[in-house]
Structure formats: C-alpha cells, structure tokens
Amino acid sequence: xxxxxxxxxxxxxxxxxDPRQYGKVDHPLINIIFITLCGVLCGADDWVAITDFAQxxxxxxxxxxxx
Numbered sequence: 001x002x003x004x005x006x007x008x009x010x011x012x013x014x015x016x017x018d019p020r021q022y023g024k025v026d027h028p029l030i031n032i033i034f035i036t037l038c039g040v041l042c043g044a045d046d047w048v049a050i051t052d053f054a055q056x057x058x059x060x061x062x063x064x065x066x067x
Contacts, residue, residue, distance in 0.1 A: 009030075009033075009034060009037070013033050016029065016033070035050070035053070035054045035057070036050055039053035039054065
C-alpha cells in the first residue's frame with residue numbers, strides 16, 4: 001500500500017504527459033520525477049548530481065515504490 005505522501009506526489013504529477021517513445025522506456029516517468037525531486041531536496045543542483053544521486057540509490061528498491 002502506498003503512503004499518503006507518495007499518493008500525493010503521484011496525484012500532483014499525474015497531469016504531466018510522457019513524450020518518450022513507448023518501446024524505449026526503461027523507467028516510469030513518475031519514478032524519474034520522484035528521484036529528481038529527492039535528489040534536488042538532498043542538494044543535487046544539476047543533472048550530473050541528480051544522476052549520481054540516483055545511481056547511489058540503485059539497488060535499494062525505493063524508487064520502485066511508486067509503481
């Protein structure tokens with residue numbers, strides 16, 4: 001079961017359309033938005049830092065809690 005906080009984030013960003021091609025998508029858009037949001041809140045200030053943050057979280061399973 002998703003927490004109310006995660007449901008709120010998912011609901012807030014539900015209107016964002018995903019322009020990516022279906023067959024080329026590895027991660028749901030909401031997971032990318034969530035990881036980006038968390039990275040910025042943790043001090044990431046550019047895309048390289050957000051990527052570093054995301055890779056540091058890899059394997060922990062937490063980004064998949066939204067899907």
